[in-house]
Each structure stands twice: as structure tokens, then as C-alpha cells.
Amino acid sequence: MALLDVENLTIRYAGSASPAVENLSFALARGESLGIVGESGSGKTQAALAIMGLLPANAKISGSVRFDDAELIGAGAAVLNQYRARRIAMVFQDPMAALNPYVRIGDQLRRILLEHKLCAADEASARTLLMLKKVGLPDPERQYRAFPHQLSGGMRQRVMIGAALLGEPDVLIADEPTTALDVTVQAQILYLLRQLRAETKAALLLITHDLGVIAGNCERMFVMDRGEMLEEGTTRQVFATPDSDKMRALLTNAPTLSAIGMSGALPEGGDPVLDISELSVSFSEGRLRGRERLLAVRPISLTIQKAETVAVVGESGSGKTSLARAIVGLIPIDSGRVTFLGKQLPAAVSRRRHDSRRDLQMVFQDPLASLNPAMRVSSIVGEPLRVHESGRKNHAALVEAMLEQVGLAPELSQRYPHELSGGQAQRVAIARALILKPKVVICDEAVAALDGTVRSEILLLLQAAQQRTGLSIIFITHDLAVVRQISHRVLVMYMGRLCELAANNALFGRPRHPYTRALLNAVPSPDPNAEPANAPLPGEVSSLLRPPAGCPFHPRCQHAVGACSASVPEPAAYGGTIVACHRATELDLRY
Numbered sequence: 056m057a058l059l060d061v062e063n064l065t066i067r068y069a070g071s072a073s074p075a076v077e078n079l080s081f082a083l084a085r086g087e088s089l090g091i092v093g094e095s096g097s098g099k100t101q102a103a104l105a106i107m108g109l110l111p112a113n114a115k116i117s118g119s120v121r122f123d124d125a126e127l128i129g130a131g132a133a134v135l136n137q138y139r140a141r142r143i144a145m146v147f148q149d150p151m152a153a154l155n156p157y158v159r160i161g162d163q164l165r166r167i168l169l170e171h172k173l174c175a176a177d178e179a180s181a182r183t184l185l186m187l188k189k190v191g192l193p194d195p196e197r198q199y200r201a202f203p204h205q206l207s208g209g210m211r212q213r214v215m216i217g218a219a220l221l222g223e224p225d226v227l228i229a230d231e232p233t234t235a236l237d238v239t240v241q242a243q244i245l246y247l248l249r250q251l252r253a254e255t256k257a258a259l260l261l262i263t264h265d266l267g268v269i270a271g272n273c274e275r276m277f278v279m280d281r282g283e284m285l286e287e288g289t290t291r292q293v294f295a296t297p298d299s300d301k302m303r304a305l306l307t308n309a310p311t312l313s314a315i316g317m318s319g320a321l322p323e324g325g326d327p328v329l330d331i332s333e334l335s336v337s338f339s340e341g342r343l344r345g346r347e348r349l350l351a352v353r354p355i356s357l358t359i360q361k362a363e364t365v366a367v368v369g370e371s372g373s374g375k376t377s378l379a380r381a382i383v384g385l386i387p388i389d390s391g392r393v394t395f396l397g398k399q400l401p402a403a404v405s406r407r408r409h410d411s412r413r414d415l416q417m418v419f420q421d422p423l424a425s426l427n428p429a430m431r432v433s434s435i436v437g438e439p440l441r442v443h444e445s446g447r448k449n450h451a452a453l454v455e456a457m458l459e460q461v462g463l464a465p466e467l468s469q470r471y472p473h474e475l476s477g478g479q480a481q482r483v484a485i486a487r488a489l490i491l492k493p494k495v496v497i498c499d500e501a502v503a504a505l506d507g508t509v510r511s512e513i514l515l516l517l518q519a520a521q522q523r524t525g526l527s528i529i530f531i532t533h534d535l536a537v538v539r540q541i542s543h544r545v546l547v548m549y550m551g552r553l554c555e556l557a558a559n560n561a562l563f564g565r566p567r568h569p570y571t572r573a574l575l576n577a578v579p580s581p582d583p584n585a586e587p588a589n590a591p592l593p594g595e596v597s598s599l600l601r602p603p604a605g606c607p608f609h610p611r612c613q614h615a616v617g618a619c620s621a622s623v624p625e626p627a628a629y630g631g632t633i634v635a636c637h638r639a640t641e642l643d644l645r646y
Contacts, residue, residue, distance in 0.1 A: 057082035058258055059106070059143075059226055064118035066101050066110065066282075075101045077282045079118075083226065086256040090263065090273035090290065092305065094506045095478030098282040099262045100148060103228045106260075107145050108135040122226070140171045144224040146232045148262075148477050150211035151421055154203040160187075160214055161199035167221050186217040191243045193372050193596035208420045208500065209236045209371030209533070216244060223255055230262045231477070234503050237370045237533035238577040242591035245272055245579075264478075264506035266309045267536075267579030270294065278302045291583045308511040309581040310536035312563065326397055327358040328527045329382070329415075329495055334391035336377045336551075349599045351377040353551045354391060359495065362521050364528040366542035368535060368574060372596055374551035375531045376420060379497045382529070383417050396494070413443045416488040420500040420531075422480035426472040432458070433468040436486045443491055453490060461486045462512050478505045485513060489520060497529040502537060514541050535578050539563055547571050550599060550607040552623075557632040565645050567634040569612045572644040606637065614638055 059082065066076040076098040083089050091099045104110050106120050108127060120127045122138060147153040155163055164183040168174050174182055187195035190213040203211055216232055227248070233241040245268065251257055261273055269276055270290060277287035278299055285299040297303045336352040352374040359365055367375045380386045382393055384404030393400045395415060401407050419425040426435055437454045440447065447453075458468060461482040472480055481501065488496055498517070502510045518541065520526045530541060538545055538559075545562045547555040547570060555568040566572045573592045594611040597603050603610050609619035618637045626635045636642075 058085045058123055059083040059260070060119070060121045061102070061106070062119040062121075064102060064105060064120065065116070066098070066105055067115045069113055069115075074282050075114075076105070079279075079282075079284055081277060081284070081287065083258045083260060085225070085258055086252060087275065088252065088259040088261060088273045090261045090269040090276035091279060092264065092266070092269060092276060092302070092506075093279035094264075094301075094508060095476040096281075097279040099279055100230055100476070101282075102279075103145060103230050103260070103262060106228060107139065107143070108132075109145075136171075140167060140222040140224065141173070142222075142224055143226040143228070144219040144222060145228040146212075146216050146219045146230060148230045148234065149421075149423060150208070150215040151203060151424055153215060154211060156203050158202075159199070160201050160203065160206070164214070164218050164221060167218055171222060173222050182221070186221055187214070188595075189247060190214075190217040190220070191240050191595055192217070194598040194600070197598065197600070207371045207376060209240060212236055213240065213244070213371075216247075220247075220251065223251075224257060225255075226258045226260065227251070228260045228262070231264070232261070233263070233265070233268060234477075237368070238535060238574055238579075239370055239592045241268075241533070241579075242577040246591050248272070264305075264510070265579065266294075266305060266507065266581035270581050270583040270585070271579050278305075294581075294583050305507045306581070308507040310511075310534070310540050311581060312536055312539055312575065312578055328361050328396060329359040329529075330394040331355065331357045331378075331382060332392050332394070334378065334381060334393065335389045336374070336381050336386060337389050347600050350602075351551050351599065352381065353553075355546075355548075355553050356391075357546060357556070359527045359529065361494075361527055362525045363544070364517075364521065364530055364542045366530045366532060366538040366545045367548060368532060368538060368545060369548035369554075370533075370596055372550075372599065373548040375548055376499055377551075378548070379417065379499050379529065379531055383415055383497060385417075409443070413439075413491050414494040415497075416491065416493040416495070417497040418481075418484050418488045418499060418501040420503070422477070422484040423472055425484055426480060428472050431469050431471060432463070432475070432483050435472075435483060436490055439487060439491050457486045457490045460489075460516055462509055478509055481505060482509070482513070485516075489516075492520075492524055493526070495527045495529070497531070499531045500533070501530070503532065503534070510537070517541070535574055547574070550596060550602060552607060553626050553633070553635055554608070555632060555634045555636075556626075557634075561630075561632055565643075567629060567632050567639050567642075567644065568608075568636045569614050569642070569644065570608050573611075606635075614642055 062080045064076055064079040065074055067074045079102055093099050105116055161183050165179040168179045184195055184199055192198050192210060192213050233244055252259060273290050276290045276293055278285045278301055280301045285301055333354040333356055335354045338349045338351060369375055381388045384407055388402050395411055433454050436457055437450050440450045463482050485501055502513050542559050544558055549570050555571050605620040605622055606624055609615040624635045624637045626633050629639050
């Protein structure tokens with residue numbers, strides 16, 4: 056008998072011509088893992104929210120959702136709260152929207168334990184801290200006291216996963232649970248979920264656009280489009296012989312590490328568009344005298360040529376976003392300089408010239424947090440034109456054309472950000488950044504929230520803009536398969552330091568740093584017949600406030616020797632690759 060049984064689930068909203076979900080039926084047995092795949096807006100999340108009883112009041116719902124033979128459709132909050140957290144839990148797609156911004160992380164998780172009476176009050180803090188450690192949060196004692204805005208996107212997602220696992224539920228609904236995570240932490244989280252299922256026989260309903268995650272973690276799957284189920288079956292069957300054009304398109308657009316990387320050939324001559332020299336960033340920790348300094352970025356140097364894409368990869372907290380924000384002038388820098396088109400930029404964006412702000416744009420990691428909730432999509436995308444090109448008359452036509460380029464339907468132009476899916480919101484952010492035709496765009500996890508086909512469209516859009524205008528791109532991502540596809544060079548960071556900087560083919564063909572090898576090992580393959588992934592990278596990222604002596608990666612490195620803990624390796628060139636590793640000339644880290 057199924058633990059969760061959904062029959063003819065239909066969800067409608069007033070004013071919408073078509074239902075968000077229509078006649079959806081599926082069953083989930085105890086201990087089973089079922090994947091749901093579909094593009095943004097296909098109804099995946101709506102179905103999950105209906106199961107949890109979390110749809111908004113204006114949603115009209117029909118059909119049946121039975122959990123352990125109890126009907127949940129139409130049940131009141133008192134009945135639903137008997138099942139939520141204890142028997143059925145959900146990891147939400149947008150952790151910033153799900154976490155209370157005014158409550159510390161530890162207190163939020165403690166409240167779950169206490170309000171659902173999952174443990175005694177004197178045990179709640181210890182259980183919360185243990186869960187933060189289990190989901191791989193670096194320096195969990197410090198993060199326990201942090202507020203959500205003080206964590207990176209990946210750290211916030213791990214907090215959400217920990218919150219869902221606190222009650223040891225029978226069914227875990229995971230809505231894009233690893234979207235914001237780097238590949239090593241993704242591997243740890245998926246390994247943790249597999250352990251949970253093995254220990255408790257819990258069922259997993261996994262919603263994701265990553266076919267590699269589905270292939271390695273789901274026995275069965277189904278594909279949704281426009282609210283309807285297109286096909287279902289065992290994962291191996293659907294991958295081998297897809298029935299729908301949609302699934303075939305998803306498979307075609309799934310990036311892999313085996314793809315041919317960019318050659319790295321760039322126009323010769325001329326000065327770099329962007330020159331970052333010995334840039335470092337730190338933050339104060341604590342409110343009293345004697346504040347500690349958290350060194351987010353150690354001195355890093357990097358040049359970006361015209362029409363070049365440099366990818367920046369590394370685990371959450373490695374300093375990728377801090378580096379990007381310092382480049383665009385959104386946070387102070389401790390030392391170093393940023394030179395743009397041959398002129399040194401003031402550190403703060405407020406002191407920079409109008410033209411440099413126009414030509415250096417950024418797409419932020421959390422689209423909903425960067426979009427004005429009181430403005431419609433058309434106004435958000437058109438705002439840069441009103442600021443920088445107030446004399447032009449054809450703003451509306453330019454906005455319409457840009458929305459079309461990023462794959463947004465015309466009717467979405469009058470929606471507000473909260474009325475968009477995560478993928479749609481990210482496309483709005485990308486459209487806003489590109490509409491001024493800047494010379495450099497910094498994309499911070501710009502395609503993390505997008506499904507495979509839309510992700511490919513956005514990457515092609517960026518590459519087309521690059522070929523057409525000479526656009527230079529700094530592409531921050533945790534998806535190394537995307538890095539393989541789009542980058543000319545790759546910068547690998549760990550705990551604020553440069554580990555490796557290499558051309559695309561050189562890095563993927565022969566990585567020089569053990570951390571780079573670990574990142575590549577953790578990438579899931581979109582093939583259910585592939586060999587099981589290696590065990591996740593052991594250990595946790597050390598505290599930035601109390602980094603280990605020597606190489607910061609040595610506590611987790613299987614190749615570490617005495618020298619690794621004795622001194623910090625300085626970046627050095629080896630055959631065109633810059634790497635900071637004491638054993639760079641000794642190790643052969645090829646497959």
C-alpha cells in the first residue's frame with residue numbers, strides 16, 4: 056500500500072486561463088525515491104505545496120491527497136500539523152523566503168523541535184547543533200548564532216535541509232534541495248538523504264531540474280509540463296527510451312563533464328578589460344571591542360580579456376561572491392585595486408563614474424532578493440534604461456525584445472516578482488543586466504535556478520552576446536558541467552584563496568590541485584547506468600576565523616604531507632596553470 060497517494064490533483068487560480076496542475080496522479084511507497092522533472096512553471100512546486108497544505112487561499116484545489124490513508128485535501132491546520140515535520144516535511148526552493156530574517160538560525164531550528172514536541176527543551180540546542188553539523192554547515196557553532204542574511208545561499212539551503220530532517224519524517228519532499236549548493240556539498244547532502252532512507256525507510260519526493268541528481272537518486276520518475284504529467288516510469292526506462300519531446304529535450308541539454316570545452320582562443324593584443332590586482336576582503340565579527348576579522352578573500356589577482364569568460368568555482372564560503380561584490384564596489388576592500396578599461400576604479404560603487412557603473416553589471420545569486428517587489432517585470436527590466444538612457448524613446452520595445460531573448464512570455468511583463476517561479480525571476484534579473492549591453496557581466500549563480508532547456512538557452516544567449524559585442528563574463532557557479540561548456544578559464548577558490556587557475560581544457564583534462572579533483576569527482580552524471588559516485592569529500596570547511604595552519608585544504612586532503620600543514624603554498628605557474636599546492640609537480644590527478 057502506498058504511503059502517499061495523489062489522485063486527480065487539480066489546482067486552479069482565479070484569472071488564470073489554464074490550471075497550474077491538472078489531473079495529476081501518482082503514488083509513493085515507503086522507502087521509495089520518486090523524482091519529478093519539468094521546466095519552471097510546469098507545476099512541480101504547486102503539487103508539492105498542495106501535499107503539504109500550503110497553497111495560498113486563492114487556490115482552488117480538487118482531487119485527493121492521502122497520506123497513510125488519511126485525506127489531507129480540505130483538512131484543517133490542526134490536522135495537518137499532526138503530520139507536518141513529524142511525518143512529512145519539505146525543503147523549500149527559496150531558503151531566504153522560508154527563513155525568518157529576524158531570528159537567528161539556531162533559534163529557528165530549536166522552535167521546530169519545541170513547537171512540534173520533538174524533544175525536551177534542554178535537548179533542543181544540542182540536537183539543533185548536531186543537525187547543522189550533519190548537513191555540512193562550516194563552523195556550525197558560529198552559524199548557529201547567525202541571521203539568515205549573514206549566510207551564503209548554499210549555507211541557507213543547508214539550514215533548510217537540516218530543518219526538514221529534524222523530525223525524522225516518513226516522507227521528505229525536497230524542492231530543488233541542492234540548487235544553491237556546490238557539487239561537494241551536494242554530494243554530501245544526497246549521501247545524507249540516502250542514509251536517512253536506509254535507516255528509517257523514509258520516502259523521498261525529489262523535485263529537481265538536474266538530471267544527474269535524478270539519475271543517481273531516484274528509482275522512479277515522472278515528467279511534467281504545463282501542469283500535466285507527460286510520462287512516468289523507472290528512471291532507467293525514461294532515460295533510455297523517453298516518450299515525450301520534453302524529456303528528449305532535457306536529455307539533449309543536460310551538460311556533462313565529457314563535453315568538449317572551449318578552446319580558450321581569444322582575440323590577441325590589447326589591454327585587459329578588467330584587471331584585479333592583489334584584491335582582499337575582510338569583515339568584522341562581533342559587536343564588542345576586540346572584534347575578530349574574517350578574511351573572506353585573501354589577495355587574488357586576475358585579468359579578464361575582451362570576449363573572455365572566466366568561471367569561478369568553489370564551495371559555499373570560499374569567497375566567490377565576496378570577490379564579485381568587491382569588484383563591482385558593493386563591499387569595501389582591504390587592499391588591492393580594480394582596473395577597468397585601463398582606469399583604476401574607486402572601491403565604492405557610489406564614487407564610480409556613471410559609464411563604469413553602466414558597463415560593469417552583476418546578476419545576483421538570489422533573484423527575488425534583488426528584484427523590487429513593488430515593481431512589475433517590465434519596469435524592473437526597463438529601469439536601467441530610465442537611469443542611463445533617459446533620452447531614448449523606445450524603452451518599451453527594447454524591454455519587450457530583451458524579455459523575448461531570455462525566454463519570458465509577453466504576458467509575464469505585467470507580473471510582480473512574487474508571481475514568478477524561481478527560474479522566471481532569474482531570467483528577469485539576467486534581462487535587467489544585459490539590457491544596457493555592458494562590457495562586463497558578473498553572473499553569480501545565474502543559471503542555478505533554471506531547468507536544463509532554459510539553462511541552455513541562457514548560456515547560448517550569453518555566448519551570443521559575447522560573440523556579438525565582445526562581452527566579458529565572470530561566471531560564478533557550482534555546476535562544473537556548465538563551467539565546462541561556457542568558460543575559457545577557470546578560477547578555483549577555497550577559503551578565500553586561489554587554489555588553481557587554468558584554461559578550460561587544461562583544468563578538466565589534468566587538474567593540478569587535489570581540491571579541483573574533488574570537485575570534479577562530485578559532479579553527478581546524467582546517466583542512471585553510470586557507476587555510483589565516489590564517496591563525498593570528507594570533513595568540513597574550516598572556520599575562516601580560525602583557519603588551519605599551512606594549506607587551508609590539507610585537513611581534508613588525502614594527498615597531504617608534512618609540508619602541507621607547515622606552510623601556505625604560494626601560487627606558482629606549472630605548464631600554463633597557476634596552482635597553490637606543495638605537491639603540484641608530483642601528483643597526477645587525471646582520471
